Amino acid sequence: MTFRLRAAHISDLEHLYEMAKLTGGGFTNLPADRAALTRKLERADEAFSRTEDVLGDDIFTLVLENTDTGQVRGTCQLFSQVGQQWPFYSYRLTTLTQQSQELDRTVRAELLSLVTDLEGSSEVGGLFLHPGERAGGLGLLLARSRYLFIAMHRHRFADRILAELRGVIDDRGGSPFWDGVAGRFFGMTFQEADYFNAINGNQFIADLMPKHPVYVAMLDEEAKKVIGVPHPSGRAAMRMLENEGFAAEGYVDIFDGGPTMTARTDNVKSIAASTPSRVSATDLDSGERALIAAGTLGTFRSAYGMREIADDGSVVIDAACAELLEVSEGDQVWSVAR
Known part of the structure; x- marks a missing residue:
């Protein structure tokens, strides 16, 4: 893609x-x-x-x-x-409840405030x-x-x-x-x-x-x-x-x-599940499908890709995603499972 x-x-x-x-x-x-x-x-x-x-x-x-x-x-x-x-x-949208003891009736009216x-x-x-x-x-x-x-x-x-x-x-x-x-x-x-x-x-x-x-x-x-x-x-x-x-x-x-x-x-x-990682390699052939982002503010970029997060917190991503995001080994990315 x-x-x-x-x-x-x-x-x-x-x-x-x-x-x-x-x-x-x-x-x-x-x-x-x-x-x-x-x-x-x-x-x-x-x-x-x-x-x-x-x-x-x-x-x-x-x-x-x-x-x-x-x-x-x-x-x-x-x-x-x-x-x-x-x-x-x-x-x-709220509800106003009113009751009449004489009529033994309760009326609930919906209001837009x-x-x-x-x-x-x-x-x-x-x-x-x-x-x-x-x-x-x-x-x-x-x-x-x-x-x-x-x-x-x-x-x-x-x-x-x-x-x-x-x-x-x-x-x-x-x-x-x-x-x-x-x-x-x-x-x-x-x-x-x-x-x-x-x-x-x-x-x-x-x-x-x-x-x-x-x-x-x-x-x-x-x-x-x-x-x-x-x-x-x-x-x-x-x-x-x-x-x-x-x-x-x-x-x-x-x-x-x-x-x-x-x-x-x-x-x-x-937001809660997103993870920051340093890219350790960009040659992943298969892995977990993810949404991956890089850059800051005006240089922000995101794309679909594949990731594999290592025990040390670093991540390997696929070459196509790395090209879209313009990242290489040592750059930081954020990702969340797709």
Whole structure:
């Protein structure tokens, strides 16, 4: 396999723009807007260049590269702390129980409350794989490489981590959740609001969104059905997150109602199981299949390969992976079983 994940740079703008046009909407972290993508890549360059090994307000953008053709065929992002430039809003689904002794009746009402509980968390997001490459485990390479990046730069990320999954979008590109909740107050279609959020941030939500809880029972059936439900294309991503130890804890996206998954950063399986090793040789013919990464910040690279960890903690990897990662004997790599 000739694919590797690497740090993104300004020169990747056109590749990202072409992929952004394929997302179909509801993908805030990858807007089909050159100016917005340029700002993201500029922030990523700043983050990769920052020398202080401490938690900041960073965006790290990675791209999936076919090293044979030079084409970029996927991307993902990491946010060190959400809610630093503007509030990070979510709806939290809760239950209010009320009882009438006179009627001998108990009523349980579900509520959607606007909260900023998740501010300060790190986020993994912006994962998109070109439709022509959705085979061969490349989605898993994109997803899990983010966790190796976090393990290799642990001090730059928070103790809690989240992932937002895109909610249900209908055939017209609209959102039943938006139409049933926020759209009633804004006079904007979902696509208009989603695009505005991607370009300008969501402060307009704070300015105009009612602060009182929304009773789910008062929503139309189409909106109710999609609360906390991922887009069909995101079901596999949800399973991958659950396999890593993420859980849905009642938080949903304020735009499309998609689930927000959370975990303690150090408990994410690929982070907890990752291992740093010195390369002792690059001539392995067979061994354990693994995800292997090398480099630091702007020189980060990851790829699939084979490894064999010795008793002294050193590792032998295969020649093809060593070439993709540009490592040789004596270099340090991080790895986790595939």
